[in-house]
Amino acid sequence: MFKHVDYLQFQAKPEKPDALLAAKMQELVGGQFGEMTVMMQYLWQGWSCRVPGKYKDMIMDIATEEIGHVEMLTTMLARLLEGAPSVATEKAAAANPLLAAVLGGQSPQHAIVSGGSALPRDSQGVPWNAGYIAASGNLLTDFRSNVAAEAQSRLMTSRVYNMTDDRGVKDMLQFNLARDTYHQQQWLLGIENLIADGLVEDEIEGSNRGDEKEFARRTFYSFDPESTAGEGRWAQGQSLLGEQLEYVPDAQPLTDDKPLGPAPDPKLYVTYD
Amino acid sequence: MFKHVDYLQFQAKPEKPDALLAAKMQELVGGQFGEMTVMMQYLWQGWSCRVPGKYKDMIMDIATEEIGHVEMLTTMLARLLEGAPSVATEKAAAANPLLAAVLGGQSPQHAIVSGGSALPRDSQGVPWNAGYIAASGNLLTDFRSNVAAEAQSRLMTSRVYNMTDDRGVKDMLQFNLARDTYHQQQWLLGIENLIADGLVEDEIEGSNRGDEKEFARRTFYSFDPESTAGEGRWAQGQSLLGEQLEYVPDAQPLTDDKPLGPAPDPKLYVTYD
Amino acid sequence: MFKHVDYLQFQAKPEKPDALLAAKMQELVGGQFGEMTVMMQYLWQGWSCRVPGKYKDMIMDIATEEIGHVEMLTTMLARLLEGAPSVATEKAAAANPLLAAVLGGQSPQHAIVSGGSALPRDSQGVPWNAGYIAASGNLLTDFRSNVAAEAQSRLMTSRVYNMTDDRGVKDMLQFNLARDTYHQQQWLLGIENLIADGLVEDEIEGSNRGDEKEFARRTFYSFDPESTAGEGRWAQGQSLLGEQLEYVPDAQPLTDDKPLGPAPDPKLYVTYD
Amino acid sequence: MFKHVDYLQFQAKPEKPDALLAAKMQELVGGQFGEMTVMMQYLWQGWSCRVPGKYKDMIMDIATEEIGHVEMLTTMLARLLEGAPSVATEKAAAANPLLAAVLGGQSPQHAIVSGGSALPRDSQGVPWNAGYIAASGNLLTDFRSNVAAEAQSRLMTSRVYNMTDDRGVKDMLQFNLARDTYHQQQWLLGIENLIADGLVEDEIEGSNRGDEKEFARRTFYSFDPESTAGEGRWAQGQSLLGEQLEYVPDAQPLTDDKPLGPAPDPKLYVTYD
Amino acid sequence: MFKHVDYLQFQAKPEKPDALLAAKMQELVGGQFGEMTVMMQYLWQGWSCRVPGKYKDMIMDIATEEIGHVEMLTTMLARLLEGAPSVATEKAAAANPLLAAVLGGQSPQHAIVSGGSALPRDSQGVPWNAGYIAASGNLLTDFRSNVAAEAQSRLMTSRVYNMTDDRGVKDMLQFNLARDTYHQQQWLLGIENLIADGLVEDEIEGSNRGDEKEFARRTFYSFDPESTAGEGRWAQGQSLLGEQLEYVPDAQPLTDDKPLGPAPDPKLYVTYD
Amino acid sequence: MFKHVDYLQFQAKPEKPDALLAAKMQELVGGQFGEMTVMMQYLWQGWSCRVPGKYKDMIMDIATEEIGHVEMLTTMLARLLEGAPSVATEKAAAANPLLAAVLGGQSPQHAIVSGGSALPRDSQGVPWNAGYIAASGNLLTDFRSNVAAEAQSRLMTSRVYNMTDDRGVKDMLQFNLARDTYHQQQWLLGIENLIADGLVEDEIEGSNRGDEKEFARRTFYSFDPESTAGEGRWAQGQSLLGEQLEYVPDAQPLTDDKPLGPAPDPKLYVTYD
C-alpha cells in the first residue's frame, strides 16, 4: 500500500516559462527511457520479486522514489507551460521570429489536450506503453535492464541539460543526473550482492548452461570480409567464463540446411509447386 | 550493403510439427526481447556508430548475424506449423483432448494471416515495434542495453527450452543459448575495451558529471519505515566511483516545494479558483 | 446498411488556408477524443445493442451523424491545407518569420503522406486506434463513457476555437460545440430513461451489488496525513445510494497480507531463496 | 513524494492456483479499464490539478489508493500462477482435458516473459498504453471520464467475479466491487461540489457556450427513416439547460456544401482534373 | 452526410453459436485486412479525393457499402457468441474436451469487455489502428493499395471459410468472397479508366520520372551468388515501360561511399574518436 | 544467412546539413511506406516462401537490397543532422527566422534520443511497427501488396524530392525513384510469371471461387441516389473474368435480417428487455 506527502522530493522551479523546452522535456517524462519507464519497471519488478528482505525492499524503495520523480517532472512542465502562446495566430508570428519558433515547436497537445500540463507521452507525442519495461522475475536479468535504463535515461537528461540556460531547470536536472549516477551503481552493486549471496553463480545469465553448444559460447563470427572486429577485446584472450575466445573471419553457414518450409495444407492457399 | 546465402547459419529441423510450441516460440521471434529486437537494435546502432574500425565493424558483424537468427527461427516455426489443424472444427475436438489443447492454444493468425508461417509478432499476437530498441550513438549506454537484451533474451529462450522434448528444437536452441552467453560477454568486454581505449572514463555514464548534486549520487533513500534495504551492498561501503555510500531510512522531502502549477490561461478552461 | 448523400451536414468553409491550424485540428479528427472516436464508439455500441427500439435506433442515429462529422472535419482540413508551403526550403524561411513558423509547425505528413488532406491521426501524428473506444453491451456504463467523450471532445473543440480568428472555421466549430452540448445531455437523459424504463435500478453500475463488502462502498480513504479531502461532499452526508459516507484519514492496511508470491517453479529461473 | 508500506490494502489470497483465471484477470490489471488505467488517470489528473485544497488532495488520495490496487491484483495473479503447467508438453494434454484447457487458454507470456507473475498487459497480451487515460486540467470533464472509468471497470470486475468459485478471489473482488461503487459516487458528488463551489456553472461542459449555434444544442437528428428514437426522453420535454428539445426525423443536410477540397499543389501529385 | 437503414446488406445467420469461430473471425473484422480496414481506407480516400464525378462517387459508394460489411460481421459474431461458456470454470472442463478447447481458445474479451459482442480488434486481441490504411490523394497509388487490400482480405476470408461447416456462416462468406472478387476487379478497372481518361500516363507511378537514374529502373540486382532469380520474367525481355530488362548477378556496391556519419556535436555525448 | 560489405549500394552525400529535411525524410525511413517496411515485408515473404527456385531467390534478393536502402537512408540522415542546433535556446531564435524554423520543425528526438542519427520512426516520431507489412504465403496476394508498397513509397519519395534543392540528396533520391519504378514492374511481371507458370489461374485472388454468390462478383452497388459511379469502366462492359458487369443504383438491403443479436447471458449484465 502506498502513501503520499504533498511535497516534492526536490524542487522544480524554473526561472521562467519556456514552451519549447517543455515539449522537449516530455522525452524525460513519457519517453522510452523517461521517468515513467523506470517508475513502472521497478514497480512491476518489485511486485514480481520472490526474494523477501533486502532485495524486494530495495526495489520497492526505488520504485516509490521514481513515482516522485514523475511528479517532479510533471510539476516542472506545468510551470514551463505557463503562458504558452496557445491562442496566438499565424498573424502574430509574422513579426516575431521567437514566437514563430515557439508556435512551430511547441506541442499542440499541451494546449488542446492537457490545458497546459505535462502529458504521459514522449517528445513527439507518442503515448507511453508497457512494451518499454522489463520484469522477468529473474533479478540478474532485470538488474541488467535497470543499469541500461538508468544509463540511457541519464544520457538523455544530460543532453537536455545542455539545451537550456534556465537555472531552475538545471538545478533540478543536477539532482536527477546524480540520482541516475547513483542508480546505475545501485544495480551493478546489486549484481555483486546476488553473486555474494549465492543467488546466482556469476554475472552471465546461464540457466541450462550445461546444455549449450559449447563452441558457440566463446566465438566471434564476422560476416564482412573487410571487418576489423577481430582486433577487439571480445575476440581475443579469455572470456568472462574463463574460456579461450575465438575469432572466425568471413563466417560460413554451419549447416547445409536451406530455409524452406514443408509443403503446406492446400486449404491455406499458400503458393507452392 | 548486404548479401545473402541461401543456407541457415545453424540447422532448424524439428522432429515433428507442434503448433502449440510454434505459438509460444513467437515470443523468441517477435517479442520484446526476441531475435527481431536484437537484429534491429544492432543494425541501428551500427548505422549510427561514429567510431570507425573495430567498434563499428563488430556491431555490424553481430547485426548481420542476427538477421540470420530471425531466419533460423522463421524456418523452425514454418516447420513446426506443418499440418496444424487449422481447418478442424469444434466437433473434432469433442473426442480428442490433445486436439482440444491445440485448437485452444494455437495462434489463429498462423492459419488465417500467414498460411502456416511465422509472424513478426510476439506469442500473444502483438506486432513488433521499434519502441523495443535503443540506439543512442553513445556506445557505453548502448552496450549496457545490449547486455540486458541478451540476458533477457537468453532467459526466455531457456524457459522455452524446458517446454519441449523435441530434439530438433532443443538442438537449435542449444546453439542460440550459447550465442546469448557469448553475446552477453561480448558487450561487457566491449565496455572494458571502451575504457581501455580511453573512449569513456569509467563504466558509469557520466556526461556533465561535474554539475551533479554531489550528495545525491552516493545515497540510497528508503521510503518504507520497515524497509531492510539498508542491509544491501548498495547502501554500505564504497561506491563504484570511490565515494562513501549513505543510507537514508524513511526519507523525507528535500524541499517544501508543493507540486501545484501556476494559474493557467483562462482560455484553456482549466479549473482553478 | 448505410447510405451517403454528397452534401455536408454543415458547411466547412474556411476564409483562407492555414496549415498550422490544420495541424492542430487533427486533434479534433483523429485524437483520443476526436470525431473518429465518437463515430466508432457509437457504431460499435449500436452494433452491440441488444435492446430493440428507441435505444438502438438512437445510438445508430448519432453514430450515423458522427460519420458525417468526420466528413466535415476532413473537408475543412483539406481546404485549410490548400497551398501549404510543402516545397519551401530552409532558405525561404530565412527572410520570413511567418513562413518559419509554418515550416516548423505544420505536419510533414500533410504533404508527404496525404498530399494535402486530413489524416486519421492526432495533432502529433499518432494513428487513431480502437483502444480509445468503449462498447460493453451495458447501456448504463456506455452512456457514462459517452457523456465523458462528448465533454472532453467539446473542451478540446473549445480550446481550438480560441486559437483562430478565421470566421469560416469558427462558424463550423460553433455548430460542433452546440452538438457536443446537446450530446452530453442526450446521454444523461438516456440514463434517466433507462431508470424510468426499469432497465437499470439506479445510476450507479451495481451488478452483483449484494456481494460487495458493504463498508467499502461508503468510505473515503485518505493516504496523506495532511490531506484536506475530508472537507468535500464525497466524504460527508449521504451517498447517492442513501448510506452515510465515512471519512478515514491516514488510512492503514486492512490486512497483514504482504505482497509476496509463492516460491515459483525452478524451471522458470525466477530468483528466490 | 510517495511512501510505501509492505502490506496490501486488502488481502489477495486465492484458495488455489488457476492459470486460466489469471489470464482472464489480466484484463482487470492492464486492460483499457483495469487498475493501471485508473491509477495513471488519477495520478496525472492530480499532478495537473490547479485547485489547491480538497480537490487536489482528493484526487491524489484516490490515485495513491489505486497504486495499491494494482499491487493487490499483481499479488493475486502471482499466487494464481503458482504451479502453472508451463513446461507441460502436448503429450501430457492428450490424456487430460483439464490440462488441455489450461494449456490452450493460459498466457504463454506468464511463463516465458514474467516467470509466473502478472504482466502490464490486458487479457489478450496487449501492453497497457497511455492512450487509455484522460487528464485535461478541467475537473468537470475529468470527473466525467472518472465516473465512466469506474463504471466500466466495475462491470468487468463483476463479469470476472462470476467466472470463478474460488472464495479467496471472490473475497478480494467483493472489496474491489465496493470500491468501484463508492468511487462512481465520489466523482458524481465531486461534480455536485464543483457546482456548489461555483467552479462550474452547471453539469454540462459549456466553455464558449454563448458562441454556439443555438438551434443545434437542443435538437435530435435522426438519419434512418424508420427510426423510433423520437420516443426517447432525449427527444422530448426540456433539456438539462432548460430549453425545449426538438426531434428531426429523416434529417437532411443543412447546407449545399459538397465535400470536395480545392485543386492541390501539382507538386504533390494528387490526382485531379 | 450519411444515412442508415436498419437492415443488413446480406443476412448473417449462423446455424448455431460457436465461440471459437467467433474468436477467429475477429481477424475478418478488426485485423490488418479486415472489413474495418477497407471501410476506413475507402472513407479516407473518398474524403481526400479531388476528382469530382464518377471517381469520387465510386469511392464513396464502396466506402458506404463497407460500413455495412462491418455491420454484417459484428451481427454474425454477436450471434456466434450466444451462450459462450464465459462463466464455466476449470472444473467443468475436466470432463469435457470440447469445452476445454472452447475455454482455451475463445477470447476472454468477448465475455469480459464486450459482453458477448464483436470487438474492434483482430483475432489476437490487438486493437485496430489507422496505420493499416492508405489514402495519398493519388488515385493510381491508392487503387494499387485497394487491389492489394481486397486480395489479402479475400484470401483470409477464404481460409476462414474452410474452418467451419456452419451453413449460415458459409452463406454469408460466399457473399463476401464474391464482393472481394468484384472489388479486386473494380480497382484494376479503375486504373484502366484513369489511363483512358488521361489522368495518369501509364500504370506505373511515375512522378518526376524524367529525373530518375535511368539505368536503375530496368535492372534486377541479385545479392546471392547462387540466386536463380535471373530466370524470371522480371529479369529478361522488355519492361512494362518498353525498356530492355537487365540482370546483374552478385551485385556490387555502386560507390565507395562508406556509411559513416560525420563527427557529431560533443554536447550530444555520442562516442567518437 | 547474411553478409555485409561496408560500402553503400549508392552514395548518400548531401551538400550540407539540413535538420528540417532530416525530420521530413524520416517518413522515407520508418514511415508506413518507408524503406523499413519494404525491407521487412520482403524478408518475411522470402522466409515464408514455399516455392523454391526463382521466386524465393527473387524475393530474398530484393529483401537483401532493401536492407541496404535503409542503410543508405540512415547514412544520409546522419549527415543531414550534422551540426543541428540542438543546444540552441529560445533566445537565439529571437533574432533569426531561419533558426526559428529549424528549432520549431526539427525532431527533438534527433538530438535527445539518437544523438544526431536517424530513428526507426516516421516523420512524426511514431515507432515503426509490423502492422505495416503483409506476408501471407500466397504469392499473388503478396505481389499485389508489393506493387502497392512500391507505388506509395515512390510517391512519397517524389514529394520529398521536390522539397529540397540539395544536389546530393536529389542525387540519391534519383536512384531510389528509379528503383521504385523498377520494383513496381518487377512485382507486376512476377504476377505475369505466376500465371505463365500455372501457379495461379488468373490475376484475381480466387480460392474457393466456385462457392461464391455468383451475382455479387459482377455487380457495382451504389448507395447515393445522386452517384455518377455508373459511368465508370467498373460498372459497364465485361469484367476481368469475362462476365457482364452490372450497375445497381440506390442499392437496397438484400435481406430483411435486422442487425440485432440474441438475448445474452444475464451474467454478463448486458442491457436487454
Ligand SMILES: [Ca+2]
Ligand atoms: Ca529517476
Ligand SMILES: [Ca+2]
Ligand atoms: Ca540472437
Ligand SMILES: [Ca+2]
Ligand atoms: Ca461530433
Ligand SMILES: [Ca+2]
Ligand atoms: Ca480500483
Ligand SMILES: [Ca+2]
Ligand atoms: Ca468488404
Ligand SMILES: [Ca+2]
Ligand atoms: Ca527501396
